[in-house]
Amino acid sequence: MTASHSETPSPKPDASTFISDHQQVDRSKLSQMYLHYVETKDKYPHAILLYRVGDFFECYFQDAVKLAQELELVLTSKQAGEQGRVAMSGVPHHAWERYATLLVEKGYAVVICDQVEDASEAAGRLVRREVTRILTPGTLLEEGMLKSSRNNYLAAVVIAANHWGLAYADISTGEFLTTQGSDLEHLTQELMRLQPSEVLVPTNAPDLGSLLRPGETSPHLPQCLPPSFCYSLRSQVPFSQGEARPRLLQKFKVRSLEGLGCDHLPLAVRAAGGLLEYLEDTQKENPVPLQRLRSYTVTDYLIVDNQTRRNLEITQTVRDGTFHGSLLWALDKTSTAMGGRALRRWLLQPLLDIKGIRARQDTIQELMENTPLRQDLRQLLRQIYDLERLTGRAGSGTANARDLVALADSLSRLPELSSLVTETRSPFLKALQKVPTVLEELAQKLHAHLVESPPILIKEGGLIRPSVNPLLDERKATVEADQQWIANLEVDERAKTGISTLKVGFNKTFGYYISISRAKADQVPANYIRKQTLTNEERYITPDLKEREARILTARDDLNQLEYEIFTALREEVAQEAEVIRNLSRAVAAADVLCGLAELAVHQGYCRPEMLPGREINIVDGRHPVVEQSLPPGFFVPNSTQLGEESSVISHVSLADDQGQMTKDIDAPAASRRVEEMTNDNPDLIILTGPNASGKSCYLRQVGLIQLMAQIGSFVPARFARLGICDRIFTRVGAVDDLATGQSTFMVEMNETANILNHATSRSLVLLDEIGRGTATFDGLSIAWAVAEYIAVDIRARTIFATHYHELNELASILPNVANYQVTVKELPDQIIFLHQVQPGGADKSYGIEAGRLAGLPAVVIQRAKQVMGQIEKHSKIAMGLQNLD
Ligand SMILES: Nc1ncnc2c1ncn2[C@@H]1O[C@H](COP(=O)(O)OP(=O)(O)OP(=O)(O)O)[C@@H](O)[C@H]1O
Structure with a gap:
């Protein structure tokens, strides 16, 4: 790592020595890569652009300054062609998620522009780079960036006089809801309940596309919106009835909005349409599967304002804001991440409907009375991973093979879960009785195709089991034979040369080589070509070895590519079933919450009110x-x-x-x-x-x-x-x-x-x-x-x-x-x-x-x-x- 990328606090840079505004450069004097950078930056003026260069993601110009300030990195400069030096800072490529998370938590949008081909393939020309991901606080999918215990909401509001529409979605779980009302206080309370990570607001502001970080103000932001959220200033157009309505109809393949329950809710429709357009705009690379839009009414629930939520310490304590010591902490005996999130949602949105309350009570009572059932269910639930989010990642093409194995493991528990609840009375438990055959088959297929513990990387092979695909098996056999040839080479060459310390090695720069200690260098055969001299060893290649190497590398690339294709096809199959999986996940989450509440009631001696x-x-x-x-x-x-x-x-x-x-x-x-x-x-x-x-x-x-x-x-x-x-x-x-x-x-x-x-x-x-x-x-x-x-x-x-x-x-x-x-x-x-x-x-x-x-x-x-x-x-x-x- 160069000093320029180290994580020490930045000394005050001398800004006069480099350019820190990409608008001010003479583009004709920029070298090719920097020209591509500024052209990409033009498309995302309000985001921080992380640009892959070798082992780093680098930022230039104003983004470099911002990155260095926000993450306390060294700000330095780099020669950008005849134009001279430009501000630069960067982070190691393998740690981009960690840094991007920090930026997003601070309210920035981050654009990832990655190399989409190997530098060696470029053979002298500029390496091909593309925007592979746009991260904003409300559109995260990456496991490491999300808290498993809570939803990550993206909201959109439309305000017309005293009336308002509010839509929100969690793209990691697919939840998508919309509502409208006529009391602005209710809008504020709803936003405070949801704590969205990002709120879209249609405006006629000149700086459309910019993201206001918490506390930042704009004259274009309606007064009633609490200052504690990130606001994305969007154009009014997609929030108009004329655009929003057809967009929703098309997305959910319905003829009228009646089916979505929002035909009579124009502001709710406008908010939902605007939100959808934002997702289409920012998630082009990875379109996310959303559940069918549902509408609701704020006054159908017990209203707990923010002050009360805080004072009653429902999700965190007043004194130090910790989860430990909150009501949720005391009540949460759930076994799955989905159940944990559902309990949080229930607590933040209690019911008014007595029938609904009694149905939940009946289930808790049934589970309290039937201890073996409760315990078996909890035991089994513990083995179910976050189906909602795994499905989301599969749908958006960000899941890796481990995710799919976890998903398959979880799906294969569902039939067991179903057999436990065959005799139950509660509709919440009955919802688990029927596991669609397609899910059982999907689980079997995933297990049959993917190895038990695949690596995290999906482009480097090692994912697919033998006998899944004849061509794959053939390629594997070739690669293995070649590898065996290499392994034998060491033995053969030792015998041939009489040098017992001779070794065959591999590195990225030279590929395969034969290494011999310098003391034995005079015994090297004539066909060895010296490639590198180190302090204690000499490295050689032979024409045979290079020929083999070319074959091995091509065969391995082909093998990896085929594995990747098989894997992405599987991932696509999972995505096709997103809705079915998520419907069942919701039932699992509710059953989990109720099991946990029953367990709590038994252990704490609670009564049924x-x-x-x-x-x-x-x-x-x-x-x-x-x-x-x-x-x-x-x-x-x-x-x-x-x-x-x-x-x-x-x-x-x-x-x-x-x-x-x-x-x-x-x-x-x-x-x-x-x-x-x-x-x-x-x-x-x-x-x-x-x-x-x-x-x-x-x-x-x-x-x-x-x-x-x-x-x-x-x-x-x-x-x-x-x-x-x-x-x-x-x-x-x-x-x-x-x-x-x-x-x-x-x-x-x-x-x-x-x-x-x-x-x-x-x-x-x-x-x-x-x-x-x-x-x-x-x-x-x-x-x-x-x-x-x-x-x-x-x-x-x-x-x-x-x-x-x-x-x-x-x-x-x-x-x-x-x-x-x-x-x-x-x-x-x-x-x-x-x-x-x-x-x-x-x-x-x-x-x-x-x-x-x-x-x-x-x-x-x-x-x-x-x-x-x-x-x-x-x-x-x-x-x-x-x-x-x-
Ligand atoms: N019913 C109870 N049983 C046992 N301990 C209790 C009970 N109620 C309160 N306490 C303990 O007493 C402590 C003080 O209680 P609390 O803060 O409710 O007092 P307070 O009367 O509101 O005081 P102040 O007037 O200073 O606000 C609590 O932290 C708790 O540990």
């Missing part, structure tokens, strides 16, 4: 699914929850308090009428108090997680649960300053709270962990009070409101659908013991001063704090004070 259309949330002895798993067995203290039961509605509870004045004072006659009908035995809103670290947040999240788990069809960590379906789960927990947008903690908190108040319904679950802490105490308390009152009276969302403002406990005295609960502690003279038990009643004091005392604040400060506290409390009877308002 009874799912109802109403508003009730009744959890007996619920546990936090993640915290429970992080503590030693039996350490987690279970707690119950009772919220929003409709059956308990009674009609004669007056809003008036003991003094009989409140109905008038709240000044909300309509609301008060509704409130009159409720009881706080089954409240809508719980005010939860308790000292720091007593377990308020944990309890709050536990309720949210149980509800969410129930709506993906899972069993839940509780002794008993009866749960009404929620339309949305909202959370607000202690915010951190949002430095990126320059918003203060308090503004973030207020924005989040406003979002909840504007969108929650009586079917929503709202979890509030402190409101109003980021401002002056009285402002904060007043806002917290008003928010709680609004949610309880106007929205009637089922809510748990954890707070240190124990003044909020007074709300329960005036609103019958509010109840106070506290997390209990035991106070000893010099410590507080956390019992983690949630019990009815409000904490009568906050423990802040107590905590200060235990932390060692001077006694006089503590004493004074208590006096101040006493004074404040005298004046803070809020409910009574409100009575005096007009």
